[in-house]
Amino acid sequence: MQSNSLSLPAPRVAGDGGPDAERHDPVLSVRGLRTDFVTAVGTVHAVRDVSFDLRKGQRLAIVGESGSGKSAMAMSLMGLVPPPGHVAGGSVKLNGTEIVGLDDAGISKVRGKDIGLVFQDPMAALDPLKTIGSQFVETIRVHQDVSVKAARKMAADLLGEVGVNDAARRLSDYPHQYSGGMRQRVLIAMAIANDPSVVVADEPTTALDVTTQAQVLDLLAKICDERGNALVLITHNLGIVEELCDSVNVMYAGRFVECTSTEALFASPGHPYSKALLDCVIDPATARRGALPAIPGSPPDLSVDEPGCPFAPRCPIGRDQERCAVERPQPRTLSNGAVVRCHFAYDTQGETA
Template sequence: MSHTNALSFPPPSPSTGTAPGVSQDRSQDRGVVLQVKGLVTDFNTASGTVHAVRDVSFDLHKRQRMAIVGESGSGKSALAMSLVGLVPQPGRVTGGSVKLNGTEMVGLDDAGISRIRGKDIGLVFQDPMAALDPLKTIGSQFVETIRVHQDVSVKAARKMACDLLGEVGVTDAKRRIADYPHQYSGGMRQRVLIAMAIANDPSVVIADEPTTALDVTTQAQVLDLLAKICDERGNALVMITHNLGIVEELCDSVNVMYAGRFVESTSARALFESPAHPYSKALLNCVIDPATTKRGALPAIPGSPPDLSIDEPGCPFAARCPIGRDEPRCATERPESRALASGAVVRCHFASDIPGDEA
């Protein structure tokens, strides 16, 4: 159930994008669990309306692990918050549809969203210290998360919480459940958030930059844990990140986001082997390989992202693009999404002319 014109990508072969040590058999029961069509999110500010998310559409299938990548300010986190009804003021979803297991979420009141969020869709936040209440124990927050959505006693919820903490690698969970967030390390706090996100067996887990503040070793542990949990429980995963290494290790498919829109949707393997959009190529060129990168200036994309409060004609990447800078069409005509022979779906007038594209 894929919408080609909407930059959606069907579930890829389960042999792609699998973290080391994780089962690759995710091919069963691949029905759509999250369907997004034409999503628009705006922020009305004193200096004008910021169009943070512009006409975003995709289908997420059961057990699929999808990445959304792009520079800071591309709209990734605004999209994540839009999907779970947590867009901060002065922002709001102004158009489009978000259906979770067939239930429309756009337009639901706070009570309706609250019944879904945390139960059918879980969220792992970027900053666990900000997501957890520093004045409450881990146990009290965890028990509340469970009892809001499940009719169980405090004792039963506490046992469930201990079991889940043990499952995500918190040692001596029966004792540590009484600790406060500041008594946990950054990696352990992130494990707590993962456990809380899956506590009510959601269909979809959204992880918004979940390893940003962690060291490399802890990052790898958290990513392996996310992959293991989603594989074992059958959750679909949306990974919001700017780290392409995470995409290569963890994800099946990827949507590259720029200026609030998806500009390329493809499999994770295809993105690294033959990126179709100039922005995708530019992102990959900025990945540093310590074995080959010489000392001196670090690779960077020239120019700056566009002002999202200005809805200018043409391709938003044109001024930074090696092709678009010299093409009048790119400055005046906004590219529509189209499918290439390779299977990638892109917003680019000249994607088929880029070396490496199979179209």
């Protein structure tokens, strides 16, 4: 594959394994997306030449370490990149409509209607001075021409759908009167209130205990299956990915280094970074006392655009290869259909190709 941009291979559509699955037009199409943060000490290139397609019903995970660019990419899709950041280039199309370059009014018409967001911290995302009902009604009425009464009825129905008991009464409660898990359910309900084509969930279970995490993830899967929403899940938790998603893009230093199916990633990771991430997953059933597995070294400085592979200094293969230090790897397709950026990718069962 001779392209400068790593793209997701044609994915299976969740709930549809038939021959027509790959022919669906993408609901979200990203090409060459770049996001920069201009600081006093230099420009940080947080997202570098990211491309992928997302189809109806597909569940795509974006995984990587902290600082890999995952959340910056999610905020770029939503038009929510905070200062001093900005989308520096590329294209983001929602249902065929370009959203990069839209003014505040234009992006506000899209955000919440065509694409919904589930934030990482529900307490920070909700206004503590307003009731859940008033915030929910506002979310609905911004995009739908309905009365306050009708919007409250819709809000109560949605809260009931996501598992909030006595939903009509609880619309009058404030965010602090909900538990962390219930607040996250509220955010999920708000994200789907206007029936968006795409839901972006940015580390949606970080602030929750393990039991509540499982409940929220099951809810996300159920909602997307029933409504046909496409899902972009931003996470560093590969256990979540295996349970919830059908496709995975592995991100490192602002770029996708592997795009593959979830099944292929866990059976035979192609990029050394993907394998390193999987090696760091602890299995309680087999774990022994001692040092926890970790990837040596630190992620690169994203304000410096050095030649070669950015993972090379930390890579068990690349740190001994001159080519990796001087030549940036281009995308290539492996025998299992995965697309990787690596000169010495593992191609089937850990053998380099």
